[in-house]
Amino acid sequence: MKRSAINQIMREAVKFIKEMRFHLPPFACWTVKEWQSKGPEIQEIIENQLGWDITDFGRGDFYKYGLILFTLRNGKFKDASKHAKPYCEKILIVEENQNTPLHHHFSKKEDIINRGGGTLQVEIYKTDDNDQLSEKPVSVYIDGIRKTFEAGSIIELNPGESIYLTPDIYHRFWAKNGSGKVLIGEVSTVNDDYMDNKFHEEVKRFSDIKEDEEPLYLLYNDYKNYLKIN
Numbered sequence: 001m002k003r004s005a006i007n008q009i010m011r012e013a014v015k016f017i018k019e020m021r022f023h024l025p026p027f028a029c030w031t032v033k034e035w036q037s038k039g040p041e042i043q044e045i046i047e048n049q050l051g052w053d054i055t056d057f058g059r060g061d062f063y064k065y066g067l068i069l070f071t072l073r074n075g076k077f078k079d080a081s082k083h084a085k086p087y088c089e090k091i092l093i094v095e096e097n098q099n100t101p102l103h104h105h106f107s108k109k110e111d112i113i114n115r116g117g118g119t120l121q122v123e124i125y126k127t128d129d130n131d132q133l134s135e136k137p138v139s140v141y142i143d144g145i146r147k148t149f150e151a152g153s154i155i156e157l158n159p160g161e162s163i164y165l166t167p168d169i170y171h172r173f174w175a176k177n178g179s180g181k182v183l184i185g186e187v188s189t190v191n192d193d194y195m196d197n198k199f200h201e202e203v204k205r206f207s208d209i210k211e212d213e214e215p216l217y218l219l220y221n222d223y224k225n226y227l228k229i230n
C-alpha cells in the first residue's frame, strides 16, 4: 500500500470514529516527532502492539479486501507473570462489502461487537480435523444466547449486537451492502497478529508499504522502523 493511501484512510477513520462518538487515546494522533521524543515510558505501547493497524491483506485492493484496526489495550502474548494483562480491546472499521478474509485464531477468543453504523455480516464455519472448513453446524453465543447455525451461515449483527468466537471457528466479515460502514469493537484474550491468525487462503496479514510521503500517524508495524527499541 502507498503511505499516502494509508494516511488518507487514517484521516477518514478518525472522522468516522468521531462521528460514532467513540474516543481514541492520545497516542492515536501523535506525530512521528512526538513518538521519537518519548522514552522508555512508552515501552508497553510498543511491545504490546498498541495503535494503528491498516492492511489490504497483500491483495492490493483495500476497499475489497482490507481492514482498519486500532488496538486500544493488550497484554503480552506469552506473559505468564502474576499481574499480566489477560485481555485486549480493539476498534475496527469495515466498509460495505470490504472483506476480512476467512480466518481463525490459534489462541484468541473474541467478542466481535457492532458498535455503530451499518449492519455487520459474519460468515462462520467450524474447523475440521485438518484445519479446513467443516460442514458441521456451528454453535456460537450471540449476546449471551447460544445459537446453532448451518456451516457457512451469514449472521447479521446490528448496532449493539455481538458474537463470541472461539479459536475453532473460521470467520469472515464485512459491512452489509447498502447499510453503511460499521464501527466494530473487539474484546478478546491477548492478541498477537504476527502469530495467531490462520487464514483459509494464503494472505499477507501486514501490507508492504511504499513510502511516497511522511506517515500521518505510525502503524504499530512501523515502530520497529521509526523508533529506537531496546
Ligand SMILES: [Fe+2]
Residues within 6 Å of the ligand: 103, 104, 105, 110, 171
Ligand atoms: Fe478474528
